[in-house]
Every structure is written in C-alpha cells, then in structure tokens.
Amino acid sequence: MDFSLSVEQQMVRDSARDYLAAHSDSAAVRRVTEAGPAHDDALWRAISGELGWCGIALPEAVGGVGLGATGLVLLQEQLGQRLACVPFWSSACLVAPWLQASLGERGSAQWLERLAVGECRGAAVLPDDGGWHYDGVAIAAQASADGFVLRGGAVQVPDAFGADWLLVPARLDDGAPALFLLEPVALADDERFRLAPLDTLDRTRPLASLRLDGLHVCASACLARGDAAxxxxxxxxxxxxxxxxxxxxxxxxxxxxxxxxxxxxxxxxxxxxxxxxxxxxxxxxxxxxxxxxxxxxxxxxxxxxxxxxxxxxxxxxxxxxxxxxxxxxxxxxxxxxxxxxxxxxxxxxxxxxxxxxxxxxxxxxxxxxxxxxxxxxxxxxxxx
The missing domain is CATH 1.20.140.10 (Butyryl-CoA Dehydrogenase, subunit A, domain 3)
Known part of the structure; x- marks a missing residue:
C-alpha cells in the first residue's frame, strides 16, 4: 500500500504542527489544566472557526474540505503530539461521523454544516462496556404521549461540559436501538439531567458522568432508530x-x-x-x-x-x-x-x-x- 502523502495533505500536517507548537506548547497545556480538567477555549475557537479543522474530513457540500480520514488522521496526530486541550476528538471524530452514518448525507447536512465551521460542538455518549454495539447501552427510552422519557446514564463522557449537542444512544420499549440528541445548555436547570465532572488522571481531556432520571424529551430529539441508529x-x-x-x-x-x-x-x-x-x-x-x-x-x-x-x-x-x-x-x-x-x-x-x-x-x-x-x-x- 502506498503511504505517500499528497502535497495538500503535507501542507495540512505541516501547518497544524507549526500552529500547535506555537499555541499549544507545554506552558499553554499546563496553564489550562493546572486548576483541573479543562478546555483551551481560545485554541478551540481558532482551530474550529478560523482554521476550519472540524471540516477537514467533511464533504464540501456541507462546508468541509473533503480530505477524508487521512486528512483527519494527520490533524489528530499533531493534536496528540501537543496534548491539545480541545474537544476535537469528540466533536469531529465521533459526533460528525455518527450523524453522517445514522442520518445519511442529506439528513445530516443541517448538523454537519454547523460542526464544520465550529458554530457548534458535540460530545458522544458511548457504551460503558467499551464496545461498538448497543449491548453496553445503559439508557432506556420509554415512549410518552408527546415524546420520550429517558432513564439511565453513562460512567464517562469525554468533553461533555460545554458541548452544544450530546448524542445519546438508548433502547426503546421494544428493545430497538435509537439515537437522541440533547442540548445540555437547555437542560442545565432540569434536575432530571445531571452531568457531574470527574477528577481524572489525565487532565487534558475532561470527563463527566451522565445521569438521566426520567428526563422528558420531545419526539424530534430522536434522530434515528433501528438499523440506522x-x-x-x-x-x-x-x-x-x-x-x-x-x-x-x-x-x-x-x-x-x-x-x-x-x-x-x-x-x-x-x-x-x-x-x-x-x-x-x-x-x-x-x-x-x-x-x-x-x-x-x-x-x-x-x-x-x-x-x-x-x-x-x-x-x-x-x-x-x-x-x-x-x-x-x-x-x-x-x-x-x-x-x-x-x-x-x-x-x-x-x-x-x-x-x-x-x-x-x-x-x-x-x-x-x-x-x-x-x-x-x-x-x-x-x-x-
């Protein structure tokens, strides 16, 4: 297999390396994390909005660059080298592909357009058993007259604090899988929705626990169900x-x-x-x-x-x-x-x-x- 990089890919890698060396060096990482697990908000605004990194792998139709997985890997490698305190992995590498696969190209466009330009960022609730199937999903969704009632939670959710969207997998009454999108800011005062910060060993990536105690959501919060989910x-x-x-x-x-x-x-x-x-x-x-x-x-x-x-x-x-x-x-x-x-x-x-x-x-x-x-x-x- 040919691993040679195109000129465009080399430019992405080199520019990311130089930018992060200047803006996410050891001193910057320590400033962000010395008070606890946190994000570098200034760095995030720069790479997601000004530099457009969140759209590097997304199709041009939604405002992306279209460099695919290889382009995203090159960015992730440089972000990892500097331990950059940004929610890039959660938003660009988990949430964006999740929406793409569950909703399809047309159905996900409205969400991906906002992710690509850094207008919004997302976090993903993954099964606690570390698997890629719904067997480890501990959240149940019970149908109600005008929506769903969510119960359950997750032990660890990366980059949940400050996220505009929270993708939550759940099981419906009949056992079928479903995908819900929650807006943490809108639910901040709801006692049935709880995000608790965790004191972690690695403070460069904040984690939180999620608890849903009978949270009522409207029907439109369910983005996908069944095979699509x-x-x-x-x-x-x-x-x-x-x-x-x-x-x-x-x-x-x-x-x-x-x-x-x-x-x-x-x-x-x-x-x-x-x-x-x-x-x-x-x-x-x-x-x-x-x-x-x-x-x-x-x-x-x-x-x-x-x-x-x-x-x-x-x-x-x-x-x-x-x-x-x-x-x-x-x-x-x-x-x-x-x-x-x-x-x-x-x-x-x-x-x-x-x-x-x-x-x-x-x-x-x-x-x-x-x-x-x-x-x-x-x-x-x-x-x-």
Whole structure:
C-alpha cells in the first residue's frame, strides 16, 4: 500500500504542527489544566472557526474540505503530539461521523454544516462496556404521549461540559436501538439531567458522568432508530478508534522527541548521555515502535476509505494495538531516560504517561482490538 502523502495533505500536517507548537506548547497545556480538567477555549475557537479543522474530513457540500480520514488522521496526530486541550476528538471524530452514518448525507447536512465551521460542538455518549454495539447501552427510552422519557446514564463522557449537542444512544420499549440528541445548555436547570465532572488522571481531556432520571424529551430529539441508529454507533466507534490511535501515535512521537532532546543536553561523566550505547538502543526501540504505529495508522486510514468495512475494521484494530503499545512504551521510557526528574511535575514525560494510561482504557483499549482480531481475523480462533 502506498503511504505517500499528497502535497495538500503535507501542507495540512505541516501547518497544524507549526500552529500547535506555537499555541499549544507545554506552558499553554499546563496553564489550562493546572486548576483541573479543562478546555483551551481560545485554541478551540481558532482551530474550529478560523482554521476550519472540524471540516477537514467533511464533504464540501456541507462546508468541509473533503480530505477524508487521512486528512483527519494527520490533524489528530499533531493534536496528540501537543496534548491539545480541545474537544476535537469528540466533536469531529465521533459526533460528525455518527450523524453522517445514522442520518445519511442529506439528513445530516443541517448538523454537519454547523460542526464544520465550529458554530457548534458535540460530545458522544458511548457504551460503558467499551464496545461498538448497543449491548453496553445503559439508557432506556420509554415512549410518552408527546415524546420520550429517558432513564439511565453513562460512567464517562469525554468533553461533555460545554458541548452544544450530546448524542445519546438508548433502547426503546421494544428493545430497538435509537439515537437522541440533547442540548445540555437547555437542560442545565432540569434536575432530571445531571452531568457531574470527574477528577481524572489525565487532565487534558475532561470527563463527566451522565445521569438521566426520567428526563422528558420531545419526539424530534430522536434522530434515528433501528438499523440506522445501530449503524451510526458502529461507524462512530470504529472511526473514533482510528482517530484515537492517530492521537496516541502523535503522543508517542513527542515522547521520543523529548527523550532525544534531553539525552543530547544531559551531561554525565563528562559527555552527553546520548553518546552512551544503552541510551541509543532505548531511543532506537522507541523509534521502531513509533514508525510501526505510523504505518499501521496511515494504512488503516486508507483502508477506511478504499476497502470494505470488514477489512477496514481489522486494519483499525491492528493500528489501535500498535499505537497503544507505542505510547505506553515510549511514555515509560521517556520517564526513565529523563532519570530522577522524569516523573516530576516540572518535566513533560509525566503528562504523556498519564495520557498513555488513560487512553489505554478508552473505547475498550487494546484488549477490545485484540479480541476483535482474534474473532474476525483471517486465522481467527473460533469455538464450535
């Protein structure tokens, strides 16, 4: 498979890298998170509105750029490298594809147009079991005279605070899946709707718990039901899995870059520790894992656009495992190669180590990906 990037794609990658280096450096990330999990509102307004990143993968008909999954992967990689405190993954990588798949091109246009220009942002409630199906959905929707009554909740919802839209999967009375769109701002004073912030290890991505205690919503809040709703959840989950892997890839690359830079300036026994064979070997191993993950992620992005969904899911699962392994290894190696100060607050490796630990559990982590490969791969193990 040809992984070469077009001139346009290289420009997207390079401009994103330069912009985030200037506006989401370590000092900026620390300013945002020092009081707790939070978003960088100024950065979000810039990348979503002025730069138009939220529309990079969306079709031109809704105000997007039309660069597809590969363009979005390139942005996610750079955002992950800087641990940018913005809800890009939730809004552009989960909500947008969920609406596209559930409502179709024409039905989703009114929503995607607002997402593409940064006018609104969304958050997605995903099954608590980390799966891509409705088996783990813990929200029930009971039909009423003029709408639905929602009961249940979710343990963790990324980027829920400040979101204009909250996509909520639920089960109807007959067990059929359904997709609801809630507006948190309009429901803020309703006691039956509760979003509670969570104090998390990784403060660069805020999480919240959701509780719906008999919340009444109008019939129009149900955007899709049946096969359309199920298709949308699966589409969003796998797309989100791919983009999470791209984010982990970027974070792993930064761990390598930080380690190489520190090794070049740290003097021990009269010379830089970068000259020691053992340090070179450890940095080389980090690079091998990063490059392997990059090949897997870029290949999965192309597979998402050019092959059938079954093959694309296998590619994404493999990329998810490679990226998770790369980030966890590189984060711990970065701490070790920084010596006694590697784990301290003043140095950045601890930020990436926390992201590595947190991201390893999102969307089922590497375990869900490996289970999918084992069950669906070309040499899968099946029980009679």
């Amino acid at each position: 199920a298709l949308g959840l699966a589409h969003a989950w796998w797309h989100g899995k791919l983009m999470l892997a791209a984010e982990q890839l970027g974070a792993a690359q930064q761990c390598l870059d930080l380690s190489v830079a520190y090794a070049a300036e740290r003097i021990q026994f009269g010379r830089a520790i970068a000259s020691f064979q053992a340090v070179k070997h450890r940095c080389a191993q980090m690079m091998v894992l990063v490059e392997a993950a990059r090949s897997a992620v870029y290949g999965a992005a192309q597979a998402w656009e050019s092959t059938d969904m079954a093959d694309a899911r296998l590619e994404i699962a493999a990329a998810a495992v490679a990226a998770d392994d790369a980030l966890r290894f590189c984060a711990q190696e970065a701490i070790q190669l920084h010596g006694g100060v590697g784990f301290t607050w003043e140095y950045d490796p601890q930020l990436y180590f926390k992201r590595a630990q947190a991201a390893s559990h999102w969307l089922g982590g590497a375990g869900a990906a490996l289970a999918y490969i084992a069950a669906n791969g070309p040499h899968s193990w099946r029980t009679a």
